[in-house]
Amino acid sequence: MKDGRQFAGPDEPRSWRELSRKTKPRPLSARAKRRRLGRVLRLAFYLGVFAAGAFAAYEVHSYWKRNPNLFRTAKEAKPLREIELNSDGVLDRDWVSGRLRFPEGIALMEVDIDAARVRLEEGGQVETAVLARKFPDVLVVRLRERLPVAKIKGERALMVARDGVVYEGHGYERGMVDGLPFLTGAGIVPGDAGFGKIEGMDVVAELLGTANSGADNLYRSFREVSLARLATDHVLVVKMAEVERVTFGLREDFYRQLARLDLILEELRAKNPGAGIKSVDLSVSGSQVPVLLDESAPAQTDSSQRNQPRFFQQ
């Protein structure tokens, strides 16, 4: 209980707090008039902002009523008429349509862009897919595809890309696929979303790419590339048409190694025509390259020199 601040109860005398303000005009000081004017102007401003907001909302609503197309919902959109494809690889529109499997008559707005993108990318051949709606009825699909650098033996041909992704290739020319070397020595691990990535493919791709561009004659005779000794010995072993085993080291530039291989093969052909070559080891450092000839090949040389490694001086 405190002194004199509470309002008067029903049995208590009237308190000053119950005094009502007189409503008839009173003489105000100039300052009071200015302050009151300021308050009125502030109130008018807030009311004006509120009125403007209400008017804007009314106008938007009216415009929408007159132009319902502006905010058309998905249900009212036109059905998908065409898929416009833009790809840097070999996949075509039929492949895309077959992959997406849209129901007949689906509206453009009903297409789930994210789900469609995932379906296109999950095979592995498509590295990235970008989809966009082009109103009123066209779906634009842009694809960036992976390029195969090798293939894997199996019931069906599996391509291996530079980043190690394994996938079933579609649309590739037979000649191109036939020209790819097989990849051996790599563990292919099937997973829920396809095959697991193969480690070390970037090195293989570099060797094959260098050979393809700089030593096409050699590249065309590449039959297999083995990753079996990559992790342990840091070498790639290539089986060629005329050489059973060519060992490339990782310490030296592939181009130099290919150049030496080319020279060695040329010399051997000149000195030992028809001789089979068992192995050429380019990974040995130094200027000498060990070469082992095939003992079963017709001898053109002295028998004492059969199965003896030869060293080619660079």
Next chain:
Amino acid sequence: MSSNRYIGAIEMGTSKVNVLIGQFELSKSLHIVGFGECQSHGIMKGSVVDAKRAGEAVHAAIAAAEKVAGDIRMEAVYLAQTGAHLDGFYNAGVSSISATDGRVRSGDIERVWALAKAKNLPEDRSVVHQLRRPFRVDGQIVRDPEGIVGEKLEVGCWTVHGQTARLRDNINIIQDFQISVRNLVVSSLASARVVTSPLDRQQGVLVLDIGAGTTDFVLYRDGAVLVTGVLPVGGVHLTNDLSLGLSLGEGEAELMKIRHGRATFAARDRGEKVWVDGSLSLGDRQVSRMAIEQIITARVREIFEVVLKKLGNAFSPETTGAGVVLTGGTAKLDGIADVATAVFGVPARVGEAPAWVEKQELRDPRHSTGLGLLEYILMHERELAGARRSRSGLGGILGTLFGGKK
């Protein structure tokens, strides 16, 4: 709501309008951030006689204070009230203790307090304060009667009331400036808060705030207000007396009072004279210093004697252990405390501003009402903040839902 709020303390006096602005921080502390003072117009003895002129003066003082405070706008004000229209009466509430074990319950306290407050006023008057005196259980004063065993519980209420029209005029002047009036506080109560201590009030003290137009007084006993009152006499009347008695103009009389005024005789030489203007200009003349002192002494003594008469049996030297404290602009007169001592028969002193008032200008006794209002603001806003916190808690919400008072 911001944690920092600006609340004003306004005193609309006969000679000056004082505005103090306090910055109330986090419902805990108050800092004086603005001060405005303006010559008063249209206000006589605490009552508005010319609303327009009074408004101009008050609004100018408010604007000046707000500018000093950094162009802020006050949230609300506490307004000091004075004037002969203010009056007071005592009413007691007595009730037997209802509980069978004889213990006082909160219901007994509320009932007896309601009885003490329940006395109607004439139609044209409104309550300004209802000041509770200490509770008594079976005649013994108790600080908090709840839980105490007894048969009879009583409490007294000193109601301060004023003319509704005059109160409304004062409130309207503030509200015209788009500021709300949060509380009305009688000037004497405000002044007493700064010039007396809780110990003084417990021992019993009489505070006189002698302003320009009025003399406000409050008598404390046992820590509570016993009596309040207002005399429509103040420093202006001393000036008028000098003006009439010495045939001086109002300005000259005011100068005489300020320069040579004393409430007791000090002039040894009856023939001692002083210059009215003191600038040695043509037309300047001399008046007797003794005459000045005689006139002022008589009026001051009369003021004190009237106050003593108004207090009646309520005042006794035995129950006023802390004596008499004088404040207000007129309290600066030399020797005024001696006159008070002689009239009231208890030691008297001129009150000092509390230590927390650092600005020298504000330590002048004429600002004690404004400073007292600031103390009132701090006390009441803290209580309001505490009440708000308890209302917002679960207990408060449940209390409100099931019939608790707000």
